[in-house]
Amino acid sequence: MRGIPITASSPVEHDAALPSNASVVIIGGGIIGVMTAYFLAQKGLRPVLLEKGRIAGEQSARNWGWVRQMGRDPAELPIMVEANRIWRQLQAEGPDDLGLRHCGLTYVARSEKDLAGFEAWLPHARADGVDSRMLSSAELHDLIPHAQGSWPGAMHTASDMRAEPWVAVPALARAAVVAGAVIRENCAARLLDVQGGRIAGVVTEAGRIATSDVVVAGGAWSNLFLRRHGVNIPQLSVRATVVATTPVPDIYAGGADFGEIALRRRVDGGYSLAEGDAHDFWVGPDAFCAARAFWPQLRADPFGRRYLPAAPRGFPDAWGTKRRWAGDETSPFERCRVLNPAPSHRKVGQILDRFQQLFPSLGAVEAHAAWAGMIDTMPDVVPVVDRVEALPGLSICTGMSGHGFGIGPGFGRIMADLVTGEAPGHDLSRFRLSRFSDGSVLELGPALSIDWLRSALEERAGAYM
Template identity: 40%
Template sequence: MAPVQTPVLTSRDAPEKTSVVVIGGGIVGLSAALVLAERGIPVTVLEKGRIGAEQSSRNLGWVRKMGRSAPDVPLAQAADRLWAAMPARLGAEVGYRQAGIMYLARTEAEMAMHADWLKSVADLSLDSRLLRPADIDALVPGGRGQWAGGIVTPSDGRAEPTLASAAIAAAAIAKGAVIVENCAVRTLSRAAGRVCGVVTERGEIACEQVLLACGLWSRRFLGNLGISLPTLPLVCSVFRTAPMEGPTEIAVGGPDFSFRKHRDGGFIITQRGALGAPLMLDHLLIGMRYLPMLRGQRKLLRIGLGREALTDLALARRWRAGAISPFERLRTMDPPTRPDLNAEALANLRAAWPAFATARIVEAWAGMMDITPDSQPVIGPVETVPGLMLATGFSGHGFGTGPAAGQLAADLLCGTAPIVDPAPYRLERL
């Protein structure tokens, strides 16, 4: 189960018409809705289950620029500014802290990768810097790991997934947005090829534009329209400890563990070196496209055949507007946790920092991510369907850039100057 979020009072009923319909109540869709509402544009968010119930509440909460490809860094920089302004903008706390993020390297080869990345972003005014082992000991004391070095970005930070989506949703509602939960969108309505509305399980809503921001469900939704979006599912298992004394406020990513401080004094921990890879039909259909990404990463994927495969096969890939859609049959993707991966993460972390020897797990969960072949999201229009915009495929790192990604989508919907150059995120690149 996902961590418990702050509750939000949403609407029971959807309007008969609006200007923009946002499909998906995760952090990106909600951020876009907030921007549109602030600009006085009628917007309705339709969520098949509960807002933020999937990856938006299940992620690690990292807000980072470090490690992103150079074309993706400007979006992360814009997100930093938006995260910092959130309490004043929303009138609510989202747990944002600019405490820094550090990556560790066990080998000189790993250090070379960090150095290469630093060179690739040299003209982007980041505060990232390489670390010697002594620097790591000073910043994160009490360790016993044998590190070749590392890299740190002091301006990176964290926010709380259980607070953020709910706070953004509440602010959007206060500014005039309508958010309806448990209302799945089955398909689009079109006139002369252009979007003119959406067909939901409760009936049709007329609109001028649609923003599809439903994460791992986007591939299935678009596939029913005859549009290809290559994304594959991977599962990250996570756990939270009880409050404890820890070595640092910096979020730390080692080769086979990561940890960051939680607002209650505990830590959010995962096995950074392994992800669950439940085999599904899409792995057979488009898996070959991912081979370049996986070179040298054979240990990253823990491949298995579990209930996820059976669930996936049971969900339709084609359906009519009048038929029950897959989004009604499975309203929340709730993959099982991998206790083996969580146990590995804690053992590896305890070996590196003995302070975690007394850590007690109080909560564990898993989230399913939608991964594109280049690990970059798609934010932009579908040229073959005028009026349809995408903001999806965030590949497991969309929470940190969520506020800026939502604003970029809103900018493109409005035809205003975009917060960053949208060219790196065009669907056509895939």
């Protein structure tokens, strides 16, 4: 069953003529790239954003739609607090409704151990002024009264929000164009033009753009592109299946993760549903290259994913995907315009069954649509946000590990400042590129589910070797 609104067959909205030169070129039209373009344009620059397929065609429109401060890595949290403020500002000032709603988000505990993990995180919330709080079992029942089950409690953040991903990101791209950015869809960046050891331009399928600064925000494609230029990041991707229901009565206006299932109310009256604690992973060449780096994560959660032998043809880590190509050749990015994995039909049925078991008062619930996305993740479950010292002019913002949609406006603002030489306003040392090569001990951050959050708070370690 398909249903994601943005695919390779979706109409091209942005077809601007490519200039011969640009102050900054951004590679990748997800929320990170879009917001970087927006904030650069706000500074009076005219950045060029290149998207090989469609704006928000991949994970930026396929996620849960949570705008979440709760459970963030401590280094991400102040950035997310800023992003929360920027989201509200964008909604208030923009001509388009982003689907942003002040609703609150909830992590439901399945055990006393979960509760202890949530309690251990709360001091970080208090330090950054976030209103996360613990709920008793009775308070959880009052918050979500139709849910059938027994839970010891929950963590709830009233100031967290939700938005409609495939509505919000294209709307923000239009705002970036109005501010002065140039966006070109269906135009892949093939190679960086490196001269004298630094960035001199970008070779695209439509010609070369001269520039001294490039931001790579390519999501699941970042590693493939960067490695072609000798920049290696241990990045892998997992498939997550999402189901959208037909309209049903409002049983919770916000979003909640019950572990086996996560849900979010949608503006169309239905719910977006997903598994909260499991994903599918296709084993490819990168998995072997990054195995040591990911060992702490695998050790902490060995059964949090289902392993599959080979990715579909054309995917970034498929066995047949080219690792080397020239600037005058068709690149892997043109061969797969939009990373559009089929949803797991088995999981679609399981997700609907779990939702109906959780809320039996709804009766039979039908799926309006189902889709899947590839979540790019890093070994320590926090992104790379840095300038590349070995290649002046190159900056990276990738590996959001399932956290990118909500925090996107914050990192977009940061990247705009990094590129222009201004202070980013936050400590970015946790996200530095060199942590994978300087012998640093990696610390697992909160990840894609409450199980991983618990494990991350209990587990530390694993030097990358």
